[in-house]
Amino acid sequence: MGKAQKYVLLGDATYPLQDWILKPYQEDENLTQRQLQFNYRLRRAHSVIENAFLRLKARWQILLKCDDCSLELLPTLVLACCILHNVCEAHDNPFNEEWLEGAEPTELPKPCQPAPAAMEDNRAEQVRELMCQYFESCGEG
Secondary structure, X not given: OOOXXXXXXXXXXXXXXXXXXXXXXXXXXXXXXXXXXXXXXXXXXXXXXXXXXXXXXXXXXXXXXXXXXXXXXXXXXXXXXXXXHHHHHHOOOOOXXXXXHHHOOOOOOOOOOOOOHHHXXXXXXXXXXXXXXXXXXXXXX
């Protein structure tokens, strides 16, 4: 992108735009084609992430009921499941689609309103604009 970038998290419209949280442009009739393309790519990336977490929870269903272990153990348990899951995925360990039945995504409560503009970081718009330019240069897909 012509400028070194650090890692970012993907958020939805309820998150404040920060230089480390990318969120879509607010959908309205004034969005440019570039901004629409950015939103589309962000939605696609978000769906990949959701699918990865769904597979993680399906393979390691202990993550669905972590209420039976101590809070001190919980970070280690989650990390271990993530590492083992990545090893299984990297080595094409068969994934049983029936596991998905027990790991259906649950809707967690989310804020209804977008974050106040005062919480947004002006530098973050530069990061989002760089990403727009990058996606535009990559073409469709």
